[in-house]
Amino acid sequence: MSANKVKRVPMPELAVEERVKTFDEVPLGYTEEQAVLEAGRCMQCGNAPCIMECPVNIDIKMFLKQVSLKDFKGAFLTIKKYNPIPAITGRVCPQETQCEGVCTLGKIGDATNIGKVESFVADWARKNNVREEFDVVERSQKVAVIGSGPASISCAVDLRKSGYQVVMYEALHKAGGVLQYGIPEFRLPRDVVDAELSYLSDIGVEIRLNRIIGQNVSFDELRDEYDAIFVGTGAGAPLFLGIDGEKLNGVYSANEFLIRVNLMKAYKFPEYDTPVRVGGKVGVIGAGNVAMDAARSAVRLGAEVHVLYRRTKKEAPVRVEEMRHAIEEGINFVELVGPVRILGEEGWVKGIELVKMKLGKPDKSGRPRPVPVRGSEFTMDLDTVVVALGTRPNRLFLSRVPGLETTDKGIIIVGDDLATNIDGVFAGGDAISGGSTVILALGEGRKAAKSIEDYLAG
Amino acid sequence: MHKDIVNKGVGAMSMDVKKNSGHEITRKEELNSGDYLIEVRAPLVAAKFMPGNFVIFLLHEKGERVPMSVQKVEGDRITVFFKKLGKTSRELDSWHVGDCINSVVGPLGNAIELKKYGNVVFASDLVCGHAENYAAVKGLKGAGNHVISMQSFPTKDDVYPRKELSTMADEYFLTTADGSQGIKGHYTDVLKGLLDENKVDMVFAGGDIPSLGKLSELTKRYNVRTMVTLRQIMIDGTGMCGACRVFIDGEMKLTCIDGPMFDGHKVNFEEVIARLGMFKEEESVAMEDYNSRGVCHERK
Ligand SMILES: Cc1cc2nc3c(=O)[nH]c(=O)nc-3n(C[C@H](O)[C@H](O)[C@H](O)COP(=O)(O)OP(=O)(O)OC[C@H]3O[C@@H](n4cnc5c(N)ncnc54)[C@H](O)[C@@H]3O)c2cc1C
Ligand SMILES: Cc1cc2nc3c(=O)[nH]c(=O)nc-3n(C[C@H](O)[C@H](O)[C@H](O)COP(=O)(O)OP(=O)(O)OC[C@H]3O[C@@H](n4cnc5c(N)ncnc54)[C@H](O)[C@@H]3O)c2cc1C
Ligand code: SF4
Ligand code: SF4
Ligand code: FES
Numbered sequence: 001m002s003a004n005k006v007k008r009v010p011m012p013e014l015a016v017e018e019r020v021k022t023f024d025e026v027p028l029g030y031t032e033e034q035a036v037l038e039a040g041r042c043m044q045c046g047n048a049p050c051i052m053e054c055p056v057n058i059d060i061k062m063f064l065k066q067v068s069l070k071d072f073k074g075a076f077l078t079i080k081k082y083n084p085i086p087a088i089t090g091r092v093c094p095q096e097t098q099c100e101g102v103c104t105l106g107k108i109g110d111a112t113n114i115g116k117v118e119s120f121v122a123d124w125a126r127k128n129n130v131r132e133e134f135d136v137v138e139r140s141q142k143v144a145v146i147g148s149g150p151a152s153i154s155c156a157v158d159l160r161k162s163g164y165q166v167v168m169y170e171a172l173h174k175a176g177g178v179l180q181y182g183i184p185e186f187r188l189p190r191d192v193v194d195a196e197l198s199y200l201s202d203i204g205v206e207i208r209l210n211r212i213i214g215q216n217v218s219f220d221e222l223r224d225e226y227d228a229i230f231v232g233t234g235a236g237a238p239l240f241l242g243i244d245g246e247k248l249n250g251v252y253s254a255n256e257f258l259i260r261v262n263l264m265k266a267y268k269f270p271e272y273d274t275p276v277r278v279g280g281k282v283g284v285i286g287a288g289n290v291a292m293d294a295a296r297s298a299v300r301l302g303a304e305v306h307v308l309y310r311r312t313k314k315e316a317p318v319r320v321e322e323m324r325h326a327i328e329e330g331i332n333f334v335e336l337v338g339p340v341r342i343l344g345e346e347g348w349v350k351g352i353e354l355v356k357m358k359l360g361k362p363d364k365s366g367r368p369r370p371v372p373v374r375g376s377e378f379t380m381d382l383d384t385v386v387v388a389l390g391t392r393p394n395r396l397f398l399s400r401v402p403g404l405e406t407t408d409k410g411i412i413i414v415g416d417d418l419a420t421n422i423d424g425v426f427a428g429g430d431a432i433s434g435g436s437t438v439i440l441a442l443g444e445g446r447k448a449a450k451s452i453e454d455y456l457a458g
Numbered sequence: 459m460h461k462d463i464v465n466k467g468v469g470a471m472s473m474d475v476k477k478n479s480g481h482e483i484t485r486k487e488e489l490n491s492g493d494y495l496i497e498v499r500a501p502l503v504a505a506k507f508m509p510g511n512f513v514i515f516l517l518h519e520k521g522e523r524v525p526m527s528v529q530k531v532e533g534d535r536i537t538v539f540f541k542k543l544g545k546t547s548r549e550l551d552s553w554h555v556g557d558c559i560n561s562v563v564g565p566l567g568n569a570i571e572l573k574k575y576g577n578v579v580f581a582s583d584l585v586c587g588h589a590e591n592y593a594a595v596k597g598l599k600g601a602g603n604h605v606i607s608m609q610s611f612p613t614k615d616d617v618y619p620r621k622e623l624s625t626m627a628d629e630y631f632l633t634t635a636d637g638s639q640g641i642k643g644h645y646t647d648v649l650k651g652l653l654d655e656n657k658v659d660m661v662f663a664g665g666d667i668p669s670l671g672k673l674s675e676l677t678k679r680y681n682v683r684t685m686v687t688l689r690q691i692m693i694d695g696t697g698m699c700g701a702c703r704v705f706i707d708g709e710m711k712l713t714c715i716d717g718p719m720f721d722g723h724k725v726n727f728e729e730v731i732a733r734l735g736m737f738k739e740e741e742s743v744a745m746e747d748y749n750s751r752g753v754c755h756e757r758k
Contacts (some may be wrong), residue, residue, distance in 0.1 A: 253700035273522035275740030
């Protein structure tokens, strides 16, 4: 069988009727044969534009070649040189706007499925216990990494490989950041995340959980104890709409909803103790990855779900695969509506008042600006409202580190080398962007590690 | 304070992340038919606790994160009072000295401002309030105040930790609803008397939320500053989920990081009470499930 240049090797997926009942992963993953075939579709372009568009510049051409030759271990080691968590990025990167978006094959048919081959390679290595081997020359200098999301993970791995003594501090009782509490298991199974975290421990990064820097461990203590600090505290604080009715029972921030479902496993209630209440009809406000994760979780909890979005599907900032899955799973997209107020009865959500929108001139993001249509208000019955408007950096940490320079939205200001204004303190990930992607956070973690090494050597 | 465990070299033994936090129960006592006391090892909390702070308990992998007030610190141990309410508190009630709790996170929230106010009242009528009462009286006395402690209970068999408080505070008032011990009535009745005599400069209180509402109404009339503990339902306790949001003077605040104490004169108590009822049905499901299984989750 030779590879088809036009069409991808189809990804086997859990049937829709199955998936809406479980939190099992939707794509079932390529078999070895399928991965070899898909990797073999790559044309090995001279200029390999895919590599340029991968934020960490993985040698994609090389690892696809290795997979096509069944050298899975070689492929794994190639990827690992650039990316410590390929099992995760292969699953959650917005490939269509990155590596796959510019793939030459895309001009004649489907782009190479780089993401799925990447996660195949990483899964293969995990199952076969294949690890990257390297020597560590121990150094006595100590670095504290605050947070345990992708930025912190990559920073910690690189510093540890260079021999520094690295201690990771995480506020929650489980490490992983958004990978643990935010992204649901049907997109990112927790054994995948746990494997990456146990790798951290294996190479000698100490993880201290339940440590909230600025609250039960002060920032000054860290400064006294460590030679350098990386701040990867993310942007975990939810934004609310600020409209009437948001106080009602049945209104969740997407963060609360997802923390209940993912971190606390409320979908297994009452086996797990934390409840989540969904009701029959759920409205999710927003249409990004966070909104779609909440919507698809609510479907699995048995609700009828409506995504309420002020633009149209075309502008929705969500991974293409997620949008497709959401529609397959029966989620109703209500386009061009804005929330006016949440309606209640006896303290509980009863519905929502929406106003119709039309698309106007492009705004700063380049997307058409939604403009409310006067007098077009209408209402919709709902039992639950999930607000997925985005997040901002947690003000707890910032309020306890008064000297740290931030924007008025609490985004930490850094230089090109990711150094903050405080000597020896570096930052990366959502804490410096206000919210971006796993792979960008990861890239920044690596870059900060490099700067920290320079700083400690200097 | 933290023990440094640094794994040297590659391929060192995989460290079980869970072992980072095992909190041994070192003492457990029944306080009355509805409340019990637990003392656990929690060195980080013990080292940093200030009156007003709280902690979050997570019994085990499958548990819920439940906020708890701290009564006192001794060495690397803390004491908390649990009310037997639902699933978590009843499950923990079946645990024994030597068992380990997965996580005891804290101290969380803001400490009360320990300064000289003059004549300060701390009043409490429910389990969490009594723990705070103890912690605060100690702290406020240290700051040079004349501290008046008040506790209210339904009946005499419910009373605790009375002896400790009555010897520690400058003045101590005990009330029971049925008059079986102390003064018949509620702390608000006693407080009213003191307010009439113009003897109070500052009031702190914790416990039953509707009582805190009544208290705040009362002290507002006398224009005496009042800080009350709001017990909102919480998850992370770090400002990330928004579950604990309350509106103070119309402005959204998070109980976990802006509280847990707020100016009682600015709180809309009806809203707070409504939000506390959000998971009533699920709480009873959890309880029934727990009862029907009759076993608790595995623990160390
Ligand atoms: C629901 C959801 C879905 C997403 N889907 C995608 C996707 O499909 N693809 C994609 O590329 N990106 C996605 N993103 C975005 C992506 O997850 C983030 O950009 C990325 O996780 C940021 O990484 P980080 O390391 O900066 O921080 P985070 O992952 O946010 O981790 C920060 C960690 O720091 C901890 N912390 C905070 N303050 C303190 C403190 N004071 N002390 C100690 N610890 C602290 C937090 O508890 C948290 O664990 C999604 C985000 C969400 C919320
Ligand atoms: C800052 C703070 C301090 C607290 N201190 C104490 C304390 O010292 N001792 C103590 O016993 N409890 C305290 N609580 C309340 C405690 O967290 C709840 O009692 C606990 O969650 C009950 O769990 P459960 O599974 O036993 O009962 P559940 O079945 O979860 O709940 C039973 C009942 O408790 C109410 N409830 C549930 N969660 C909360 C909550 N977070 N706050 C208030 N009521 C709740 C429910 O409405 C229900 O009526 C405190 C809460 C906060 C926020
Ligand atoms: S890390 Fe992301 S962008 Fe880079 S190759 Fe992998 S899937 Fe593509
Ligand atoms: S652009 Fe596409 S076809 Fe070209 S090397 Fe990259 S993956 Fe292969
Ligand atoms: S408990 Fe989550 S924000 Fe307060």
